[in-house]
Amino acid sequence: MKIPPAVYKAARSAVAQLPQEGQGPAILDQRQAASLQASVQKAVPGTSDAVAREALALALAAQQEARGAGLGAFTATRREPIGELPAGQAFSGLTLLIAHKGGADVVGDVRAELEDALGQSVASLRPSDLASAHELVAELNNPALVAELDKVAIGIVREEVASLSALSQDIGAMPRAPDGRATEALNRRYAAEITPRVDALLDYEETSGRSLRQLLVDAPPQASATISASAKRAIASIDKQLKTGGSRGLEAEVATRDDAEMVLAHFATKAHDEGAPLLDTGAMWPRLIKDLVGKDKSFHWDDAFEARGDPPVDVLKGHYWDPERDGGQSRAEYHHATRPHLQMDLGGRLEVRVYMPRPGGLQDPPPFGGSQ
Amino acid sequence: MSDLEDVLAGFPAPVAARLRRAEVVAAQVPAAAAGRVAFVGVHPVGARFKVARFEVPEERLAFDLTPDLLEDEEEVDVTAGELVAALKRFGIAPEQLRSPMRAGYPV
Numbered sequence: 001m002k003i004p005p006a007v008y009k010a011a012r013s014a015v016a017q018l019p020q021e022g023q024g025p026a027i028l029d030q031r032q033a034a035s036l037q038a039s040v041q042k043a044v045p046g047t048s049d050a051v052a053r054e055a056l057a058l059a060l061a062a063q064q065e066a067r068g069a070g071l072g073a074f075t076a077t078r079r080e081p082i083g084e085l086p087a088g089q090a091f092s093g094l095t096l097l098i099a100h101k102g103g104a105d106v107v108g109d110v111r112a113e114l115e116d117a118l119g120q121s122v123a124s125l126r127p128s129d130l131a132s133a134h135e136l137v138a139e140l141n142n143p144a145l146v147a148e149l150d151k152v153a154i155g156i157v158r159e160e161v162a163s164l165s166a167l168s169q170d171i172g173a174m175p176r177a178p179d180g181r182a183t184e185a186l187n188r189r190y191a192a193e194i195t196p197r198v199d200a201l202l203d204y205e206e207t208s209g210r211s212l213r214q215l216l217v218d219a220p221p222q223a224s225a226t227i228s229a230s231a232k233r234a235i236a237s238i239d240k241q242l243k244t245g246g247s248r249g250l251e252a253e254v255a256t257r258d259d260a261e262m263v264l265a266h267f268a269t270k271a272h273d274e275g276a277p278l279l280d281t282g283a284m285w286p287r288l289i290k291d292l293v294g295k296d297k298s299f300h301w302d303d304a305f306e307a308r309g310d311p312p313v314d315v316l317k318g319h320y321w322d323p324e325r326d327g328g329q330s331r332a333e334y335h336h337a338t339r340p341h342l343q344m345d346l347g348g349r350l351e352v353r354v355y356m357p358r359p360g361g362l363q364d365p366p367p368f369g370g371s372q
Numbered sequence: 373m374s375d376l377e378d379v380l381a382g383f384p385a386p387v388a389a390r391l392r393r394a395e396v397v398a399a400q401v402p403a404a405a406a407g408r409v410a411f412v413g414v415h416p417v418g419a420r421f422k423v424a425r426f427e428v429p430e431e432r433l434a435f436d437l438t439p440d441l442l443e444d445e446e447e448v449d450v451t452a453g454e455l456v457a458a459l460k461r462f463g464i465a466p467e468q469l470r471s472p473m474r475a476g477y478p479v
Contacts, residue, residue: 195473198473199473202471202473202474205386205471206386206389206471209385209389211389211390211393211395213393213395214393274418276394290472290473290477290478290479291472291473292473294395294396294472295479296394296395296396296415297394320441347394347415347416347417348415348416348417348422349413349415349422349424349447349479
């Protein structure tokens with residue numbers, strides 16, 4: 001069941017006629033509900049009872065948010081397109097407590113205008129709707145509406161990326177070949193469940209000109225007021241390697257995770273000050289990082305181990321590990337797969353790995369250079 | 373108009389937008405040998421660009437690739453004014469560039 005834009009618009013108009021006096025909540029009785037439904041059906045002849053009721057429920061919810069009553073939870077949990085709500089459920093919205101705050105403010109007006117333009121409530125927008133919604137609103141040549149949609153889009157994008165990140169980890173945790181190679185089953189799941197959703201976000205990025213990465217960056221980092229000797233040595237070592245140039249894979253060592261946090265705070269603050277903040281991609285499986293936001297100017301922690309091979313050896317999850325390869329593994333490959341580290345991708349394909357000691361209690365591989 | 377804007381005027385809008393925001397763009401290009409795939413990536417760094425070309429055996433795309441698993445890498449570090457020439461050197465035109473995922477860029 002779809003709600004045509006004209007029906008939703010009629011519902012918005014009908015709901016706008018509700019009395020707004022007083023600050024307290026108001027309850028719609030059955031007579032008022034029937035009257036609203038009749039208004040919608042009069043404005044758009046042929047509208048079924050169910051469609052009219054559903055449109056009214058959404059219009060009421062949108063009005064409630066526009067008036068500042070807050071619709072955070074609704075926005076966060078509702079992702080169904082308007083037409084896919086279970087019939088009857090939506091109409092229960094007419095018995096909701098409607099918090100009338102007395103007069104829509106400017107923000108509320110813009111939100112209502114945006115919803116009129118879209119022909120649907122912003123709460124019903126899905127990530128895959130964002131690109132076309134942006135195109136539609138941009139055609140109206142009204143910067144206030146574009147700004148309002150941008151504001152709405154941030155929440156939708158962040159929620160979608162959080163969901164994709166969790167899903168990518170789930171898929172990334174599927175069994176792999178002993179050398180870390182993704183299996184066919186893993187690739188199929190990724191292509192079916194992740195790729196179309198990433199595509200939708202990229203469509204929005206390309207249509208709107210807004211950067212997904214910029215929508216995801218959080219508050220600026222806080223550099224540590226005090227810094228340990230181990231962290232200081234690591235920062236100095238990385239700075240020296242950066243000045244020397246020539247290598248894309250820089251390494252440093254610290255004694256503890258806290259030391260590594262201090263190193264991260266130092267470089268994240270610097271990146272932020274230079275206008276290209278580091279994005280925390282720790283919640284994403286590596287393939288999603290590359291697909292969605294790119295590795296440049298990001299950081300993540302690689303510190304989760306999994307057993308691979310026979311006899312089993314604990315190596316970092318998802319990392320390339322092929323000791324039987326002709327010619328053997330390089331020292332860098334060996335360390336990368338076996339030692340927990342902070343990875344900072346500082347831009348221009350420059351990777352910095354800050355290695356921490358390998359925890360005790362793991363199934364260790366033979367030392368590098370031995371019979372791996 | 374700045375040097376960068378002059379150059380980006382010749383790029384597709386989404387690609388120009390990404391480069392303006394210092395984000396990577398890439399393209400898949402013909403590889404030198406059968407069984408391999410090749411890519412060109414443009415990585416903005418400050419006011420400059422690192423343009424890289426590399427090849428990867430097809431079966432290795434099934435790994436989470438790191439730079440040490442790439443082959444026949446070439447990289448040039450260029451200014452905005454030199455960007456189009458660098459792309460040409462690697463055999464691609466600006467309109468072939470896309471966001472990394474859409475190019476299948478693996479690193």
